[in-house]
Each structure stands twice: as C-alpha cells, then as structure tokens.
Amino acid sequence: MAKSNITRRAILGAMAATSFCIAPVLAASNKQAEELVIQLVGEINAIIASGKSESAMIREFERVFTRYADVSTIARYAMGTDSRRASDAQLSRYTKEFSGYMARKYGKQFRKFVGGKIEVNGSKPVKKYYEISTTAKLNGEAPFEVLFLVSEGSGELLFFNMFIEGINLLLSERTEIGALLDKNRGNIDNMIADLAKAG
Amino acid sequence: MTTFKHLLALIASSLIAGCSTPQDTAINDPYERTNREAHAFNKAVDKVALKPIAQEYANIMPDPLEKGISNFATNLSYPADMVNYLLQGNLGEAMYSGNAFILNTVFGLGGLFDVASANGARPRGTDFGETMARWGATEGPYVELLLLGPSTQRDAVGKIVDFALDPIGPLLGANERQAVQSASIGAGLSSRAQYNDMIEGVYNSADSYAQARLYYLQNRRYTLGIKETQSDDQFEELYGEK
Numbered sequence: 001m002a003k004s005n006i007t008r009r010a011i012l013g014a015m016a017a018t019s020f021c022i023a024p025v026l027a028a029s030n031k032q033a034e035e036l037v038i039q040l041v042g043e044i045n046a047i048i049a050s051g052k053s054e055s056a057m058i059r060e061f062e063r064v065f066t067r068y069a070d071v072s073t074i075a076r077y078a079m080g081t082d083s084r085r086a087s088d089a090q091l092s093r094y095t096k097e098f099s100g101y102m103a104r105k106y107g108k109q110f111r112k113f114v115g116g117k118i119e120v121n122g123s124k125p126v127k128k129y130y131e132i133s134t135t136a137k138l139n140g141e142a143p144f145e146v147l148f149l150v151s152e153g154s155g156e157l158l159f160f161n162m163f164i165e166g167i168n169l170l171l172s173e174r175t176e177i178g179a180l181l182d183k184n185r186g187n188i189d190n191m192i193a194d195l196a197k198a199g
Numbered sequence: 200m201t202t203f204k205h206l207l208a209l210i211a212s213s214l215i216a217g218c219s220t221p222q223d224t225a226i227n228d229p230y231e232r233t234n235r236e237a238h239a240f241n242k243a244v245d246k247v248a249l250k251p252i253a254q255e256y257a258n259i260m261p262d263p264l265e266k267g268i269s270n271f272a273t274n275l276s277y278p279a280d281m282v283n284y285l286l287q288g289n290l291g292e293a294m295y296s297g298n299a300f301i302l303n304t305v306f307g308l309g310g311l312f313d314v315a316s317a318n319g320a321r322p323r324g325t326d327f328g329e330t331m332a333r334w335g336a337t338e339g340p341y342v343e344l345l346l347l348g349p350s351t352q353r354d355a356v357g358k359i360v361d362f363a364l365d366p367i368g369p370l371l372g373a374n375e376r377q378a379v380q381s382a383s384i385g386a387g388l389s390s391r392a393q394y395n396d397m398i399e400g401v402y403n404s405a406d407s408y409a410q411a412r413l414y415y416l417q418n419r420r421y422t423l424g425i426k427e428t429q430s431d432d433q434f435e436e437l438y439g440e441k
Contacts, residue, residue, distance in 0.1 A: 127431060179406030182406070
C-alpha cells in the first residue's frame with residue numbers, strides 16, 4: 001500500500017515537473033490566441049465600418065497594430081542584421097516610424113474592405129506559436145485566406161507575422177527595409193527619414 | 200509539328216530538371232539582370248498605357264456590364280481548367296470546372312452571369328504550369344516576362360502550352376473568336392483597375408522588382424500547396440536564444 005503511494009507520488013511529481021517545463025512555452029491556450037485574433041479582426045471590421053476619413057482610419061489602424069502586434073520585434077526583423085549596429089535611439093525612432101508606415105501601407109489596402117468582412121476559421125498550435133486561419137470575404141472577389149501567427153515570445157500574447165494568400169509579411173518587410181537601406185547606402189538615419197514618407 | 204516537338208522538348212527538359220534539383224523555398228534568380236530590365240519595361244508600359252486605359256475602362260463601363268464581360272472571360276477558361284485538372288489526375292476539380300462551365304453557359308446567358316459562384320460553387324483556376332508541377336517538374340529560375348510579368352521557367356512553359364491548349368477556340372467562328380479576345384482584354388483591364396491599390400503598393404516600394412518577385416513566388420507556391428517552411432526559422436530569429 002505504502003509502496004504504491006510512493007509510486008503514485010513519483011508519477012504525479014514527474015508529471016508536475018514535465019508540465020512545469022512545458023508551461024512557460026505554451027502558457028496561453030489555443031483559444032486565447034484565437035480570441036486575440038477575433039478581437040483584432042473585430043477592431044479592424046469596426047474601423048472599416050466607421051466610414052471615417054482615410055487619415056483618421058490610418059491613425060486607428062496604427063493604434064490597433066501597436067496593441068495587437070509585437071511591433072518592435074517585427075520592426076527589428078525587417079531591418080535584419082543591420083539592426084545590430086543601430087543605436088538604441090535609432091531603434092526606437094525607427095520602430096515608431098515603422099508602425100506608422102505599416103498603418104499607412106496596409107490601411108490603404110483595407111479601403112477595399114468596405115462592405116466586406118474577415119471571418120476566423122480556427123487555430124492550431126505549431127511548436128511554440130499558434131496559427132490562426134481567417135478568411136477575408138470582400139465584395140466581388142473570391143474569398144482568400146489570411147493567416148495570423150501569434151506567440152507569447154515577447155512576454156505578452158501578440159501576433160508576429162501574417163500570411164496573405166501565402167505572402168509572408170516579415171519577408172516582404174525585410175525586403176522593403178533592406179531596399180530602403182541600400183538606397184541610402186546603409187545610412188540608418190536617412191532610411192528612417194525615407195520610411196517616414198513611405199507607405 | 201516542329202513547334203509541337205520543341206514544346207515537348209521544353210516540357211521534358213523541365214521534368215528532367217525536376218529529377219536532379221530538390222524543391223525548396225529559396226529564390227532562384229540567375230537572370231536577375233535581364234529580369235530587372237523586363238521589370239522596368241513592364242512598369243513603364245503599365246504607367247503610360249495599362250493603368251490609365253484600365254482606369255478609363257472601369258470608369259466608362261457600367262459596373263454590371265464590366266462584371267458580365269469578366270464573368271464571360273472567366274467562364275471560357277473553365278474548359279481549359281478542366282483539361283488541366285484531368286491531366287493532373289484531379290477528377291473532382293475537373294468535374295467542378297466542367298459543371299461551372301455548363302451551369303454558367305446554360306443558365307447564365309452564355310457566361311455573362313456567374314451562376315456557379317452565386318451558388319457557392321466557384322471553381323479554382325489552374326494552368327499547365329500547375330499540371331507540370333504535379334508531374335514533378337521543378338519551378339526553375341524566376342523570370343519576369345515582357346508584358347506578361349512575373350513567372351518561373353516552369354510557369355512560362357506552362358503559359359505556352361495553355362496558349363496552344365485552347366479547347367473551345369476551334370469551335371468558334373471568326374466573329375466569335377474576336378468577341379472572346381475582346382472579352383479577355385476587358386477582363387484583364389478590370390483586374391488591373393480592381394487590384395490597383397495592391398499593384399501600386401508593389402510599384403511604389405523601394406525595390407519593386409524584388410517585391411514583385413517575392414509576392415509572385417510565395418503566392419504561387421501557396422497556390423500549388425507547397426508547405427511553407429520559413430516560419431520556424433523566423434520564430435527562432437525573433438524569439439529564440441540570442
């Protein structure tokens with residue numbers, strides 16, 4: 001009897017230890033990640049339906065982007081290895097301009113969303129992050145898939161990448177920032193100045 | 200007959216290449232220099248001709264008529280889609296395309312109304328490039344074609360076959376053929392106008408050639424169902440141990 005108790009305690013202990021190791025990686029659940037995207041999509045749909053001016057909508061998009069996306073991580077990825085030689089002051093100015101640029105660039109695309117909607121299909125855990133599949137149903141267009149990648153890597157549940165019909169946002173923005181840096185012969189300050197006007 | 204032989208040789212060489220090179224998700228662009236020249240040309244043609252004509256077309260045409268012409272052109276692509284799906288061994292999609300064609304032609308005034316999509320049965324388009332991919336041909340180098348835009352070696356060969364593979368063309372008279380050609384030009388102009396924001400977004404980017412290449416390759420691989428493999432590496436770079 002005592003022996004079986006010890007065994008049971010050992011097993012429970014082992015189980016607890018295992019779950020303790022896994023817990024920090026995937027503390028949030030599938031459902032929570034999906035919930036984040038449902039909220040995000042809800043906010044986007046509300047902005048589109050608000051009928052505000054384009055500049056007002058873009059300001060709203062920027063607020064939503066900074067709330068739901070891991071902006072500093074996405075921005076640093078877009079700059080690639082060049083981010084290592086950037087000063088803290090440059091990085092923070094760059095990150096701020098990057099979020100404005102993203103809001104302008106993608107906000108303009110959302111114009112044609114008027115009368116359309118995004119629906120959340122479902123989610124699945126992939127290694128250390130979650131994939132949330134959504135379908136954009138726009139007027140007069142075949143529905144297409146938008147995939148959000150959500151993780152807790154920053155300490156907070158946020159999205160860090162998006163695939164629009166297979167097109168990887170992180171790669172696309174790394175191409176763009178890389179090209180802006182090339183245009184400015186690697187000068188980070190001039191690249192930031194260009195970014196402020198881009199999108 | 201000789202053209203046919205050349206075409207067969209092209210397809211065969213793509214398939215042989217498929218046996219030796221592994222499929223990956225990288226960008227293979229050995230012709231970048233000439234591709235960039237073609238891109239500059241395409242961009243200029245778009246600016247001075249395609250974009251303004253497309254906008255004019257979309258403005259002048261009443262929306263229902265514009266829609267009807269696009270529907271008509273799309274419907275006429277279904278028989279070729281059906282043939283390609285059959286060549287891919289995809290009987291389900293082949294029937295889907297065939298059914299949509301019959302439905303739209305019979306109940307949609309010869310294809311002016313998209314009855315099939317209205318009933319939730321919009322078939323996915325395909326082409327011979329996809330057929331070759333299913334047969335095992337690899338993508339080959341990236342190419343930007345004059346006037347036709349981004350492509351790959353495999354898809355460029357596919358385009359030639361699709362042009363030759365015209366299941367309904369031989370059934371049409373001269374006037375009808377002209378009507379069909381006009382409709383497909385109209386449909387092209389409509390798409391240019393409809394996707395203006397996205398196209399301008401690519402053209403206005405710091406390196407529009409690189410951006411167009413990325414968009415085309417990623418979207419094409421997605422359409423072909425090639426599993427995206429970069430996310431894990433990206434996640435590691437973003438949040439992994441430094």
